[in-house]
Amino acid sequence: MDFMELLLVSLGSAIVFYYGVKLLLFSKILYPKLWFPLPKSFFTSMGEWAVVTGGSDGIGKAYAFELAAQGMNVVILSRTKEKLDKIAKEIGDTTGQKVKVIVADFTEETVFDEIENNLMDLKIGVLVNNVGILPTLIPSKFLETPDLEKAIVRVINCNVKTMAKMCRITLPGMENRGKGVIINISSGTACVNASIYSLYSSSKVFVETFSQALQAEYKDKGIIIQTVAPFGVSTNLSGYQRTNMVTITAEDFVKTSLQHIRAGDKTYGSVCHAVLAWILQSIPHQILSSEAMQIRLKEYVKKRIAAASARTSTS
Structure with missing residues (x-):
């Protein structure tokens, strides 16, 4: 076998191996129950209580319901007491679990002492850092963001500071017991250069890097810290x-x-x-961040939100 033939065979083998690994990883995503089985008591074995920020709506509400269905008592935090009380009753009536509510506006900087006092005596097994806000529902360039100065403070307080503070509050108990789960909700926009989502996507990049560093620091303590990065989920x-x-x-x-x-x-x-993440990451950055793509994305979001608004008004 001459050198060129050997080179081609080696290259072909490397390509087959690479895509074989990719296929194996994809099969793990397709069949999580096979690859990552969880005992029925997995979440309750972490502790008695789950804490969910932004727990009165959307993804946070769904996490609160699901963790209660798994047998955990739940603390839900959000800024609207009426919605919290309503969801708490629904969860309690549906699952029979205890539900505590804590009213907190995470865009403010002074809510964490009260939260810590309310959580102090609870054995928290799961924390879901879900709460997050967009600077504006319709994506826009940074300088075109309405009330930009306020938007910067609100997004950083809610999307960045809250996650770090809630980890600071709950991690010591998990470390002492040698077990726990922290789920930090990021966004699919953090995996690409999300033009016209600059402030929001950058805050979610922090969520991912902070979470990965924290997992490296506390994995040996028996604590799972995971980033979950959704793309489109039908929420407020x-x-x-x-x-x-x-x-x-x-x-x-x-x-x-x-x-x-x-x-x-x-x-x-x-x-x-x-x-979707794999597809987007394979598209050249110059295309995704182009002016034409920004305009199309903005119009797409406008149309979908308008259609959703029209459905709501006629229902």
């Missing part, structure tokens, strides 16, 4: 867009994401979102 944050192959319900998203809790320090929460 997305204007309750109609569901399709990519945009899924919060309930479906949460059920699949919890099946991947032992799948590594980052998942996309569902097969369709993982596939």
Whole structure:
């Protein structure tokens, strides 16, 4: 075998091996129950209580319901007491679990002392850092963001500071007991250069890097810290867009994401979102961040939100 033939055979073998590994990883996403089985008592074995920020709506509400269905008592935090009380009653009536509510506006900087006092005596096994806000529902360039100065403070307080503070509050108890789960909700926009989502996507990049560093620091303590990065989920944050192959319900998203809790320090929460991430990451950056793409994305979001609004007004 001459050198060129050897080179081609080696190259071909490397390509086959590379795509074989890719296929294996994809099979893990398709069949999480086979690759990452969870005992029925997995979540309750972490502790008695689950804490969910932004727990009165959307993904947070779905996590609160699902973790209560798994047998955990739940603390839900949000800024609207009426909504919290309503959801708390629904969860309690449906699952029979205890539900505590804590009213907190995470865009403010002075809410954490009261939260810590309310959580002090609870054995917290699961923390879901879900709460997050967009600077504006319709994506826009940074300098075109309405009330930009306020938007910067609100987004950083809610999307960045809250996650770090809630980890600071709950991690010591988990470390002392040698077990616990922290789920930090990021966004699919963090995996690409999300032009016209600059402030939001950058805050979610922090979520991912902080979570991965924290997992490296506390993995040996028996604590799972995972980033979950959804793309389209039909919630208030997305204007309750109609569901399709990519945009899924919060309930479906949460059920699949919890099946991947032992799948590594980052998942996309569902097969369709993982596939979408791979597709987007294969598109050249120059195309994704082009002016034409920004305009099309903005118009697309406008149309979908308008359609969702029209459905709501006629229902």
